[in-house]
Amino acid sequence: MNVIQVEKLSKTFGHVTALDGVDLKVQAGEVYGYIGPNGAGKTTTIRVLLGILKASAGSAKVLGQDAWTDAVDIHRRIAYVPGEVNLWPDLTGGEVIDLFLKLRGSDNRNRREELLQRFDLDPRKKCGTYSKGNRQKVALVAAFASDADLYILDEPSSGLDPLLEKVFQDCVREVKEEGKSVFLSSHILSEVERLCDKVSIIRQGKIIETGTLSELRHLTRISVGVQTRVPIVGLHDVSGVHDIQKEGDWVSIQVDTERLPDVMKHLSQFEILRLESGPPTLEDLFLRHYRSTGGAS
Amino acid sequence: MLRDRGHQTSRLLRLILRRDRVRIAIWLVGITLLTVVVASAYTELASTEQERQVMAETMRNPAMTAMLGPGYGLDDYTIGAMMGHQMLLFTALAVAIMCIFLVARHTRGDEEYGRIEMLRSLPVGRLSNLSATGLVLLGSCLLIMLMVGISLSALGIESLDWSGSLLYGAALAATGLFFGAVTALFAQLAETTRGTVGWSVALLLLAYLIRAIGDVGNEVIAWLSPLGWIVRSQVYVNNYWNPVFLTALAASMVFAFALYLHSIRDLEAGFIPARPGRRSASRFLQTPLGLAVRLQRTALIAWAVGLFVLGASYGSVLGDLEVYLETMDLIQLMLPAVEGFSLTEQFLPMLFSVISIVSTIPVLLMLLKLNAEENLNRTELLLARSVSRNRLMSSYFGIALVVSMVVQLLAVLGMWSAGVAVMEDPMAFETIFNAGIVYLPAIWVMMGIAVLLIGFVPRWAGGIWLYLGYSFLVVYIGELLQIPQWMANLSPFGHIPKIPIEDFSWPIFLVLTLLAVGFVVAGFMGYGRRDIQG
Structure with a gap:
């Protein structure tokens, strides 16, 4: 079963088109990455999935039910962490977490305490005194302490330091091991790379790529740096080589992943002294997509 | 699916109560106390039949009708009739x-x-x-009805009987329900809290003005305003319940419409959409002064128009007052007449004491905006640039000073121009001008105290509203109840000479102005030294 099934989803605000025919399929047990630049439509998509925005056209189904009409039923089985967490300044973090847990109907005290410790959150402080990161933690604790089938996370770790980001990633892996699904929007690409089975890239309200990470690798480039005894010639004529930069006898290039064997064969003629290569990153893929269509800043 | 729409309402209701238990309690107790205190004060003030009838005669004129609603039960002016006529409308506000x-x-x-x-x-x-908000609103209003009703009847005053007291409370509750429902509706239309409150308060003032115009002139017009319905319940005399039922019915219809609009709209959207703004800042905006003006622009324009209209609406009753005087000689005998002044002239200082307190509101709003900006951590964005604290505060202070003079002048102009239009023998502009402008030092003292609070104890800056509320009570109710002079003297407004009956006094003007200057200077020094919050 698909836990999220979005078909030809469009959302307009007046004359502005925020989503333009978005298709998404998230299967049970998947950790699904949803990446795109700011303003691409990530949060709008999530808000339609939560039934707090009404789709202008197309359909959005979550856990097999309609996101708008069956919102309450769906929300019993999902947990959500927004990108920017705003809480009631006059309630404490602990009170808010309990409120959220009670509203969902699950109440797992042990899990709550454990998460408070792992995220290093003082539940007795008023939310008005929390920093952005601490408010984020409140939402994360409330989400992971609840027994949901689908976790919808909208740039959830944007306010966390690296240590807590690690805790967050552990939490995501744990729920995945329990067979739960996670829908994770992000522009932190390393996070998506580390956690996600499948990725969709959205830009200006349209999905421009979808696939598993290895499927998307054909779009990625490897950065290669090389030092040779004999000066390299003819590199411009090898297909799949980009961004040639020379610094003394150190040459760095970008290589299309599927062209790597040919390029290496070419380079080896010049007696390699040192060779460095970086892994293909979504960063490059993302930047290329972003540039290639000449996007707005 | 339909049943799901209100799922978990009770838990959200508890959340609202948890957050607002103290706030709501303070409002409820405050309103009940105010009502009880005034009711007991009336018994001391007008203990004899004759005293009550003298008071009744002062109510028989259009200016009072415009301010309080049409008088009733004036032939047998009991304490109950006084409460219903003189206190109900303002408590309802x-x-x-x-x-x-x-x-x-x-x-x-x-x-x-x-x-x-x-x-x-x-x-x-x-x-x-x-729905939960609506239930809390309903509960709070029912509590007001019971608390006010029970405590009024418990006073044991003869004319304050149980059924009348309950209606008094119900009239307050119905007004609250109606404007709460109106706010729920504006919350669907406007995209911001400021917009929601702004539109709702504007409608409240409009309802008051329509009622004033209608009560003085045309009964039909008064029926266009819910406040016009409320004052027609004639509490303690005829005890008409229908206006209260009508108001409650209208409230539930408005609230139902708000629920409908809420069910079909996107979260965080409003039906009055925000327009796209400018691409770049105008030259004007690029200073702290320009920014402060820009942030308050709409509010300032609205207040300026509002004060002009308020002045004009009071001015428009001057003509009726004049005609009324010609026909009724009796009044002049019964009023504590002041030699050489017409009744209209005697009313002038009373009208301006109320107008001046209303004029103080936009002035204080402007100053407190500095505080609000600080609480939202936006002040530091400016102070982190080459802007000194003195420059920042003087921007807000300078605007507030200009606003104080402009709105007061607009109210004067409004009253004068309406007066010219309706009076056969219009009052001289100079008379109205002096009666209005003489209140400026009192407004400046309020400004001074606000600056002082912002400079030293920003957390308590909002307390200035309590002081303004106190000033309103002693000026407005004090006028009716003749409270002890020392209580009036605790407010700067209590010291202002009643022009034209009394003469302008340089000592009072200078003392109040110097006091204001002292507060302001101290406030600036405090602001320059303390930590910026947030």
Whole structure:
């Protein structure tokens, strides 16, 4: 079963088109990455999935039910962490977490305490005194302490330091091991790379790529740096080589992943002294997509 | 699916009560206490039949009708009739303001700050939050009705019987419900809390003005305003319940419409959409002064128009007052007449004492904006650049000073131009001008205290509203009840000479102005030295 099934989803605000025919399929047990630049439509998509925005056209189904009409039923089985967490300044973090847990109907005290410790959150402080990161933690604790089938996370770790980001990633892996699904929007690409089975890239309200990470690798480039005894010639004529930069006898290039064997064969003629290569990153893929269509800043 | 719309309403209701238990309690107790204190004061003030009838005669004129609603039961002016006529409308305004803030805070307020988004991602119905807010509103209004009704009848004053007291409370409750429902509706239309509160208060003032115009001139017009309905319940004399039922019915219809609009709209959207703004800042905006003006622009324009209209509406009754005087000689005998002054001239200082307190509101709003900006951590954005604290505060202070003079002048102009239009023998512009402008030092003292609070104890800066409320009580009710002079003297407004009956006094002008200057200088020094909060 698909836990999220979005078909030809469009959302307009007046004359502005925020989503333009978005298709998404998230299967049970998947950790699904949803990446795109700011303003691409990530949060709008999530808000339609939560039934707090009404789709202008197309359909959005979550856990097999309609996101708008069956919102309450769906929300019993999902947990959500927004990108920017705003809480009631006059309630404490602990009170808010309990409120959220009670509203969902699950109440797992042990899990709550454990998460408070792992995220290093003082539940007795008023939310008005929390920093952005601490408010984020409140939402994360409330989400992971609840027994949901689908976790919808909208740039959830944007306010966390690296240590807590690690805790967050552990939490995501744990729920995945329990067979739960996670829908994770992000522009932190390393996070998506580390956690996600499948990725969709959205830009200006349209999905421009979808696939598993290895499927998307054909779009990625490897950065290669090389030092040779004999000066390299003819590199411009090898297909799949980009961004040639020379610094003394150190040459760095970008290589299309599927062209790597040919390029290496070419380079080896010049007696390699040192060779460095970086892994293909979504960063490059993302930047290329972003540039290639000449996007707005 | 339909049943889901209100899912978990009771839990959200408890959340609202948990957050607002103290706030609501203070409002309820405050309104009840005020009512009880005034009612007991009346018994001391007008203990004899004759005293009561003298008071009744002072009520028989259009200016009083415009301010308080049409008089009733004046032939046998009991304490009950006094309460119903003189106190009901203004207490109802206070209840309406309480309800406007209550509803705006829990609807658009929470939505604007993104808290509703968190709730709506949980199994909570689409209409649950609005329904819970509506229930809290209903509960608060019912409590007001019972608390006011029971405590008034418990005073054991003969004319304050149980059924009348309950109706008095019910009239307050119905007004609160109506304006709370109106706020719920504006929360669907406007995209911000400021907009929601602004539109709701504007409608409240409009309702007051329509009622004033209607009560003086044309009964039909008065029926266009819910406040016009409320004053027609003739509490303690005829005890008409129908206006209260009508108001409550209208409230539930407005609230139902708000629920409908809420059910079909996107979260954080409004039916009055925000327009796209400028691409780049105008030259004017590029200074702290320009920014301060820009942030308050709409509010300032609205207040300026409002004060002009308020002046004009008071001015428009001057003509009726004049005609009335010609026909009724009796009044002049019964009024504590002041030699050489017409009745209209005697009313002037009373009208301006109320207008001046209203004029103080935009002035204080401008100053407190500096404080609000600080609490939202936006002041530091400016102070982190090459802007000194003195420059920042003097921007807000300078605007407030200009506003104080402009709005007061507009009220004077409004009253004068309306007076010219309706009076056969119009008052000289100079008379009205002096009567209005003489209040400026009192407004400046209020400004000074606000600056002082912002400079030293920003957390308590909002306390200036309590002081303004106190000033209103002693000036407005003091006028009716003749409270001890020392209580009036605790407010700067109590010291202002009643021009034209009394003469302008340089010592009072200088002392109040110097006091204001002293407060301001101290406040600036405090602001320069203390930590910026947030």
